[in-house]
Amino acid sequence: MALAGNRPHRPATIKDIARELNVSISTVSRVLRDMPDVNAETRQAVLQMAEKLDYQPNQVALSLVTKRTHTLGVIVPNLDHFFSVAVRGIDDLALEAGYTAMICQSNESYAREMVNTQRLMKSRVDGLIVSISSDTFNVDHFKRLLQKNYPIVFFDRVGSDLAATKVLLDNVAGAAMAVTHLIEQGCRRIAYLAGPANLSISQQRLIGYTDTLRKYGIPIEEELIVYSEFDRDYAYSCTLDLLSRPNRPDAIFAVSDRLAVGALLALKEKNVQVPEEVALVGFNDEPLMRLLTPAVSSVAQSAFDMGRTAAQLLIEQMSSETTLPHRTVMLKPTLIKRDSSLRKKTETT
Amino acid sequence: MALAGNRPHRPATIKDIARELNVSISTVSRVLRDMPDVNAETRQAVLQMAEKLDYQPNQVALSLVTKRTHTLGVIVPNLDHFFSVAVRGIDDLALEAGYTAMICQSNESYAREMVNTQRLMKSRVDGLIVSISSDTFNVDHFKRLLQKNYPIVFFDRVGSDLAATKVLLDNVAGAAMAVTHLIEQGCRRIAYLAGPANLSISQQRLIGYTDTLRKYGIPIEEELIVYSEFDRDYAYSCTLDLLSRPNRPDAIFAVSDRLAVGALLALKEKNVQVPEEVALVGFNDEPLMRLLTPAVSSVAQSAFDMGRTAAQLLIEQMSSETTLPHRTVMLKPTLIKRDSSLRKKTETT
DNA sequence: AACGTTACCGGCAACGTTACCGGCAGCGTT
DNA sequence: AACGCTGCCGGTAACGTTGCCGGTAACGTT
Numbered sequence: 186m187a188l189a190g191n192r193p194h195r196p197a198t199i200k201d202i203a204r205e206l207n208v209s210i211s212t213v214s215r216v217l218r219d220m221p222d223v224n225a226e227t228r229q230a231v232l233q234m235a236e237k238l239d240y241q242p243n244q245v246a247l248s249l250v251t252k253r254t255h256t257l258g259v260i261v262p263n264l265d266h267f268f269s270v271a272v273r274g275i276d277d278l279a280l281e282a283g284y285t286a287m288i289c290q291s292n293e294s295y296a297r298e299m300v301n302t303q304r305l306m307k308s309r310v311d312g313l314i315v316s317i318s319s320d321t322f323n324v325d326h327f328k329r330l331l332q333k334n335y336p337i338v339f340f341d342r343v344g345s346d347l348a349a350t351k352v353l354l355d356n357v358a359g360a361a362m363a364v365t366h367l368i369e370q371g372c373r374r375i376a377y378l379a380g381p382a383n384l385s386i387s388q389q390r391l392i393g394y395t396d397t398l399r400k401y402g403i404p405i406e407e408e409l410i411v412y413s414e415f416d417r418d419y420a421y422s423c424t425l426d427l428l429s430r431p432n433r434p435d436a437i438f439a440v441s442d443r444l445a446v447g448a449l450l451a452l453k454e455k456n457v458q459v460p461e462e463v464a465l466v467g468f469n470d471e472p473l474m475r476l477l478t479p480a481v482s483s484v485a486q487s488a489f490d491m492g493r494t495a496a497q498l499l500i501e502q503m504s505s506e507t508t509l510p511h512r513t514v515m516l517k518p519t520l521i522k523r524d525s526s527l528r529k530k531t532e533t534t
Numbered sequence: 535m536a537l538a539g540n541r542p543h544r545p546a547t548i549k550d551i552a553r554e555l556n557v558s559i560s561t562v563s564r565v566l567r568d569m570p571d572v573n574a575e576t577r578q579a580v581l582q583m584a585e586k587l588d589y590q591p592n593q594v595a596l597s598l599v600t601k602r603t604h605t606l607g608v609i610v611p612n613l614d615h616f617f618s619v620a621v622r623g624i625d626d627l628a629l630e631a632g633y634t635a636m637i638c639q640s641n642e643s644y645a646r647e648m649v650n651t652q653r654l655m656k657s658r659v660d661g662l663i664v665s666i667s668s669d670t671f672n673v674d675h676f677k678r679l680l681q682k683n684y685p686i687v688f689f690d691r692v693g694s695d696l697a698a699t700k701v702l703l704d705n706v707a708g709a710a711m712a713v714t715h716l717i718e719q720g721c722r723r724i725a726y727l728a729g730p731a732n733l734s735i736s737q738q739r740l741i742g743y744t745d746t747l748r749k750y751g752i753p754i755e756e757e758l759i760v761y762s763e764f765d766r767d768y769a770y771s772c773t774l775d776l777l778s779r780p781n782r783p784d785a786i787f788a789v790s791d792r793l794a795v796g797a798l799l800a801l802k803e804k805n806v807q808v809p810e811e812v813a814l815v816g817f818n819d820e821p822l823m824r825l826l827t828p829a830v831s832s833v834a835q836s837a838f839d840m841g842r843t844a845a846q847l848l849i850e851q852m853s854s855e856t857t858l859p860h861r862t863v864m865l866k867p868t869l870i871k872r873d874s875s876l877r878k879k880t881e882t883t
Numbered sequence: 884a885a886c887g888t889t890a891c892c893g894g895c896a897a898c899g900t901t902a903c904c905g906g907c908a909g910c911g912t913t
Numbered sequence: 914a915a916c917g918c919t920g921c922c923g924g925t926a927a928c929g930t931t932g933c934c935g936g937t938a939a940c941g942t943t
Binding site: 194196239241242243244245246248249254256263264265266269270272273276280285286287288289290292297300303304305306307308309329333334335336446450473476477478 | 543545588590592594595597598603605612613614615619621622625635636637638639641649652654655656657658678682683684795825826827
């Protein structure tokens with residue numbers, strides 16, 4: 186009975202195998218799940234038929250009865266270098282643990298983040314890994330889920346007032362490392378390109394910035410702290426503005442590499458010597474940074490590890506019978522020093 | 535009956551609503567699907583209760599009966615800049631069309647590509663969008679699916695002998711543009727960093743390269759065509775090798791930007807003047823290229839459009855009753871000329 | 884001869900949802 | 914008074930799979 190017509194593809198089911206072999210679907214199911222209580226010959230026949238019909242178990246039906254999809258939802262604001270690598274980390278651990286990741290991009294939009302969560306909930310993903318969008322000021326949609334004990338792990342961009350498991354960088358320490366380094370290089374008027382004010386990374390890194398200045402007895406000047414969009418062009422114009430002031434800074438610490446690149450473009454255009462006149466440090470250590478001229482210093486973090494541990498925590502939480510207490514894992518950054526902030530070159534040689 | 539214990543989260547079902555309201559599940563279903571034959575008051579009550587219980591339709595159950603998951607599987611070799619943007623294009627159209635994308639990375643590994651496809655088939659995704667890994671020499675797993683009329687669209691990296699719908703760049707034209715440009719700039723000994731020989735993009739771009747040389751009557755020298763891994767360090771050492779030869783090239787055309795960057799690093803290290811001694815053109819026009827010193831010329835393609843059209847074609851194919859004929863869509867590249875290949879600077883000013 | 888054990892297999896409910904059919908009032912028409 | 918229509922609603926099978934229970938034949942034990 187060759188029914189391989191021009192039809193839209195009908196995958197073989199356990200029933201097909203049973204019918205073809207004149208056994209019950211229970212028996213087929215037993216074979217396919219490697220259960221006992223089945224004759225060796227029957228087992229063999231079923232396995233052969235499964236192979237022949239190219240049988241693939243229907244995860245959908247299985248999910249309906251087990252209430253587990255073995256899928257985890259991921260919502261990231263974008264897929265820039267950092268998040269791409271983080272997603273790879275998630276994917277990596279998910280594969281090991283037998284899960285598949287559904288990756289959605291919120292495109293930094295609150296509305297899209299909502300749609301994404303809703304879609305993922307409809308698909309009954311077993312848990313969520315989220316880095317919130319820069320446009321998200323209201324996190325009620327996540328709070329509702331958390332209240333129902335739905336497993337969610339936030340990473341990198343976490344809501345400040347969310348009681349949940351989180352994986353993040355020690356942003357205070359990272360900023361402190363950058364600013365300390367700049368001070369050691371002789372900088373005294375260090376500007377901070379802060380990014381969007383609502384994000385916790387901006388706030389945390391601001392704390393590291395101010396703490397360090399205080400520690401070294403350097404006055405904190407409000408006008409050296411510049412908020413902006415997460416956008417290179419924005420950083421570019423902010424930097425031009427900084428440079429046009431009578432009392433220009435002698436260093437710039439950018440909350441992200443994207444902003445650091447914008448700053449560098451402005452500096453180069455104005456023919457400002459880097460690092461002699463203005464030193465520069467970014468954040469994330471994207472591969473691009475070492476390729477720029479001059480190579481730009483940056484605070485490095487392992488996005489891969491962050492993604493992996495986020496997935497790890499989520500899967501632990503999901504496989505646990507009881508609701509586990511919320512945890513916060515903090516990863517340590519490292520500072521990569523490059524030409525853009527190394528004034529005392531004699532030291533290194 | 536407050537059963538909101540410390541339990542693993544049980545989403546409300548249509549049954550819960552029915553029980554709470556003492557109506558049948560049929561009626562609830564009718565309301566939720568906006569069907570007629572239901573009293574206005576009943577309708578109102580059901581909607582309120584759905585809201586109150588935070589009801590989300592169970593896509594899993596729905597998929598089981600409709601045999602459509604409204605999910606499309608995506609397999610990409612990695613999530614570098616090009617594929618990130620392509621995935622965004624896919625995601626973008628999928629969202630519009632009411633689909634969600636399941637994105638898997640093969641990590642350029644054949645084994646992982648197999649596992650990914652299998653997982654996606656088990657999850658009964660409605661269709662597949664694939665860019666094959668550089669490690670994949672055997673595409674039988676895709677051929678089997680295509681024979682069963684399972685909808686697959688390949689993009690960018692397509693298997694050469696696969697009868698399927700494809701979206702790709704006019705790679706021949708792209709390479710021809712690059713090489714023509716280099717010739718017009720006075721280059722005569724143009725090396726080609728070709729990447730892995732099994733990929734069709736390498737082959738196609740080779741055709742554009744040789745065709746153009748032939749057209750201008752420039753002899754094709756085998757030793758100027760260098761195959762390598764898709765790896766920056768590899769390109770770096772290949773370039774060093776090229777430079778060490780007695781008869782060094784006066785231009786390098788790289789099959790991808792990643793390789794072009796490797797080449798640039800080698801050129802800079804050897805203090806070779808770019809473009810005066812050796813001109814350089816890459817492929818993909820990653821944002822990084824305009825930030826390098828010198829800014830590197832590159833053949834630009836819209837990864838976003840490619841992703842979008844791939845998704846478009848797939849969804850068309852999936853929603854069609856009959857099996858549509860395979861199509862091949864070719865997108866046109868554009869050449870972005872920058873300092874790395876502009877020798878005749880007087881011309882432009 | 885009655886009983887227990889073992890090896891093997893099939894039937895059935897359930898998961899959440901929709902499609903289809905049937906039923907019952909209440910009303911108007913002949 | 915019989916009929917048909919309309920508005921509203923409930924019951925049930927089906928999707929593919931698993932878990933549980935029950936059944937039967939063959940064999941050994943007392």
